[in-house]
Amino acid sequence: MRLVPAFVIIAAVATTNAATVLPTVADPPPPGEYPSHIQPHGDLPPAELLAPLQDKDAWVLKGICPVDEATIARKLRELPLNQRLLRVAVGEVDGVKAALLKFQAGHHLTGQFRLSEIEADAAAALDAAFSTDPAIAHVDVWSVVPSEANAGGQSHRPVFSVGTDRQTYRLVTDSGKADSDLVRTLGVVRYDPLILDLAPNDPSRDPALAPLPASAYTKPRVGYGSPWQETLDRNGSNVDSGLDEPTVQVMLHGDQRQRLVAITIDDGPCPMLTPLILAVLAKEQTVANFFVVGEKAEQYPQLLRNIAQAGHLIGNHTYHHRQLSELSDQEIAAELDACQTVVERLTGQVMNYLRPPGGNYTETALRCPLVRSHIITLWTHNASDWGNPPVSRIVQRCLTNIQPGAIILMHGGDINSVRALPLIIQGLRARGLEPALLSQMHGTGTPQTLTLKGALSVPLNGWQPDDVK
Ligand SMILES: [Zn+2]
Structure with a gap:
């Protein structure tokens, strides 16, 4: 028997007419596909995924370029982000800057994994970083869960990442892409199958989503x-x-x-x-x-x-x-x-x-x-x-x-x-x-x-x- 994740039911009810048949759910991956604590449960994501992650020093700002980091964090805090913001870092070498922004995957209240939420946060993070300083030439955004070695602790495993340079970002935003399409248009975006299984890319479940582009990297992790x-x-x-x-x-x-x-x-x-x-x-x-x-x-x-x-x-x-x-x-x-x-x-x-x-x-x-x-x-x-x-x-x-x-x-x-x-x-x-x-x-x-x-x-x-x- 297949278990229908509760959040899928919630999503379906919220986004479709009441008479609509509930979408089917993909079979869970075979046992051993993932480290034990992050095996999909056919229900809400396991509690370990939702355990609050903190970086070592419990500060969101890395402190390399503190003014830029604070500006980006302030912009993001004014937005209704879906995920918890874990880290903002901006580095500079010889006048060239790059930024990284890290989130905890899963909705900050429910732990539900929705690709549309992860992608919307990534789009907001890219905008906040690129608009902070023209010297920021590249921005990386990713979402993490606790790693199997340290569930709930400080060790993080990325399950989504996107990295782009300013020129590519400008080209895509100038073409008028909506947030939901923007991230998918930027180079090679990593979607770990963990996310895909917990929040499958099924438009009937997440109607805002178009199919992933061919450039998305969605292969199972080779090493697990x-x-x-x-x-x-x-x-x-x-x-x-x-x-x-x-x-x-x-x-x-x-x-x-x-x-x-x-x-x-x-x-x-x-x-x-x-x-x-x-x-x-x-x-x-x-x-x-x-x-x-x-x-x-x-x-x-x-x-x-x-x-x-x-x-x-x-x-x-x-x-x-x-x-x-x-x-x-x-x-x-x-x-x-x-x-x-x-x-x-x-x-x-x-x-x-x-x-x-x-x-x-x-x-x-x-x-x-x-x-x-x-x-x-x-x-x-x-x-x-x-x-x-x-x-x-x-x-x-x-x-x-x-x-x-x-x-x-x-x-x-x-x-x-x-x-x-x-x-x-x-x-x-x-x-x-x-x-x-x-x-x-x-x-x-x-x-x-x-x-x-x-x-x-x-x-x-x-x-x-x-x-x-
Ligand atoms: Zn080495």
Whole structure:
């Protein structure tokens, strides 16, 4: 028997004539499709979804550009928002600003998931941000629920996201799109199937809604439930236990005869920060290498596509950002496979470079054919930028003893890393060096083809383990 969610009945009664037959409800996904606490109940969303989420410091404003943030929040508070506003952040680097606005998915009184409400709030957030300061060039909006690891706590899982630049937003708004259509017209909008199942995109239930556009990204999460099991199954046992000693390609540095340096930026894409990084790189007319986490790429598909469209290199940093040294061969292969699946869906690219999280790997990983089909990319300079250290310290770590062929490790998750980036690029150029793609830095002695034993004892060569995470 199918259970009809109560809110669907309410919606149907509210929006149709009394004689109208109640719409049917899609079958719930099979067990295991979602982490247990967010399995649709065939009723109202589970209580955990409605638990009030607070950010760590319980403040809505991030405090990076406090005046802009306060202005946006004030505008939004004057509106009858459907969802609770969790976060407003505006970042600035070299006069370019980007904003992010985060909501808790589900109506703030009832917890009901209505796509039209989520999209209306997103449209209001985009308007509030873009109208606050002409310097705001990009806005990301997303809605979250508590993650399965911390239901009701501070850990958030995006179930909807939209990111757009000012020019695209202007084009769409100038064409007179209504709020209900506006969001759907902006690039790649992520709709997690969690939302679709709790508030299916059925016009008979949500009459204001047109079908989702082809650009919407509505695939089930690759790294969870049934899709993840399929990925595990597909990869089977991956240890190459043949008698022949396998080899692996490792990039400790680039070609030292060219005056090129690879800036590698791990752990993205991240709302607000990735757009700012891309703005810096565009302004400096240069390139970088992004080792992306598949899970995040899936949550913010437009940001991944923006990285690809700007011509930067995209590398594999696993789907869940798990240490390879803690995984079975099957899990390692599934992590790489799942990240590749997301990147290929969104960009069409096959990734050739792998950055193991933390730089850690073991013989088990090296015996995995999928690992060995990548160039394992380490680094010579570690920005150690976890925890948002001062900009000057990040710049100093990146530029000290910098040499042709260097590979700089940075992370894309904090504002000071982004603020340091133009100074690092300018510092490189002052030394006659130029940022480059890893693929431009192959040459004599790099990448090195090593035996497993050799790869497990690579010379440090300036390489320092990633100290955090
Ligand atoms: Zn990482």
